[in-house]
Amino acid sequence: MQSFKEKVVVVTGGASGIGRALANAFLEEGAKVVISDVEKTALDKTATELAAKGGVVRAVVTDVSKPESVDALADAVFSEFGACHVLCNNAGVSVPNNNVWDTTPNDWQWVLGVNLRGIAHGVQAFVPRMLESGEEGIIMNTSSGDGGISPLADQSVYASSKAGVSIMTECLNAQLVGQESKLRACIFYPSGGILPTGIWTTRRNRPAELAREKPAPEGAEMTFDEFMEGMKQIGVDLPVQDLDELARFALDGLHQGDFVIMIGRESMEDTLVERARKLARGECPIEHGLHA
Numbered sequence: 293m294q295s296f297k298e299k300v301v302v303v304t305g306g307a308s309g310i311g312r313a314l315a316n317a318f319l320e321e322g323a324k325v326v327i328s329d330v331e332k333t334a335l336d337k338t339a340t341e342l343a344a345k346g347g348v349v350r351a352v353v354t355d356v357s358k359p360e361s362v363d364a365l366a367d368a369v370f371s372e373f374g375a376c377h378v379l380c381n382n383a384g385v386s387v388p389n390n391n392v393w394d395t396t397p398n399d400w401q402w403v404l405g406v407n408l409r410g411i412a413h414g415v416q417a418f419v420p421r422m423l424e425s426g427e428e429g430i431i432m433n434t435s436s437g438d439g440g441i442s443p444l445a446d447q448s449v450y451a452s453s454k455a456g457v458s459i460m461t462e463c464l465n466a467q468l469v470g471q472e473s474k475l476r477a478c479i480f481y482p483s484g485g486i487l488p489t490g491i492w493t494t495r496r497n498r499p500a501e502l503a504r505e506k507p508a509p510e511g512a513e514m515t516f517d518e519f520m521e522g523m524k525q526i527g528v529d530l531p532v533q534d535l536d537e538l539a540r541f542a543l544d545g546l547h548q549g550d551f552v553i554m555i556g557r558e559s560m561e562d563t564l565v566e567r568a569r570k571l572a573r574g575e576c577p578i579e580h581g582l583h584a
């Protein structure tokens with residue numbers, strides 16, 4: 293898409309982290325931005341701060357795991373603006389590192405409900421109306437290298453959800469191209485370094501009815517600051533990726549019409565080739581704790 297000026301952009305999970313940075317970047321390019329999030333207080337605060345910089349910002353409380361909530365978001369967007377040109381299905385959550393056999397039914401229900409089914413709900417609510425408009429549009433789904441490219445063994449729930457996001461997006465884009473529509477879908481893999489987002493305190497988003505059935509393993513949850521301090525203590529100095537820069541990179545990818553948007557995308561080739569080789573030889577492509 294050449295320009296986002298006056299275009300209508302919806303960002304789920306827009307109250308914090310990557311979603312907030314994406315909303316800010318779209319606003320800087322002159323778009324009208326609707327941020328949606330399950331956390332009302334954080335959403336209102338972000339909307340106020342973004343609006344103070346100028347431009348059109350709306351906030352709609354939405355739980356992407358609930359189809360009726362995402363339908364209500366689409367109704368709000370189309371009734372006020374009559375269009376949606378860019379849908380960023382970005383909301384996401386995660387559970388503590390664990391053995392697969394120690395994950396719980398609620399771990400799967402929560403994470404797949406938000407990360408994977410949440411994106412399906414977004415596509416179901418918005419794409420028919422975006423198609424009907426006949427206008428150019430993009431659906432950008434936030435996946436993760438963890439699962440979307442190769443999984444971390446201890447993050448089976450999250451990685452499975454993100455593998456699903458990448459596969460769903462491939463199917464969606466192929467169908468949109470096949471229909472000769474003016475819509476396209478793309479995958480966004482946030483990368484470039486450690487990301488200082490709210491995902492480190494993701495359990496704040498976990499609803500009481502999907503609480504973990506047993507305590508998380510000790511040390512499996514830590515804040516961004518605790519993680520960085522731990523790394524420093526063992527002499528590892530990890531690069532931190534600026535979120536505004538990441539968001540601007542994502543918008544550049546959208547301008548260019550890239551199907552895969554990822555800082556350092558070139559590095560994916562070696563990983564995937566090695567993965568394919570091991571699978572074709574009948575071997576497990578990852579080792580414990582390693583991003584193969």
Ligand SMILES: NC(=O)c1ccc[n+]([C@@H]2O[C@H](COP(=O)([O-])OP(=O)(O)OC[C@H]3O[C@@H](n4cnc5c(N)ncnc54)[C@H](O)[C@@H]3O)[C@@H](O)[C@H]2O)c1
Nearest residue numbers: 305308309310329330355356382383384436487489490491
């Ligand atoms: N942070 C990373 O290292 C990283 C890496 C790769 C991919 N991602 C993905 O990026 C996306 C954004 O995550 P982030 O890192 O900015 O974390 P974040 O916690 O800062 O942002 C996620 C947002 O989603 C919202 N949310 C959670 N459940 C929701 C629900 N049911 N309905 C609507 N909104 C909900 C949260 O309130 C939060 O504002 C996620 O999909 C995440 O999986 C993050």
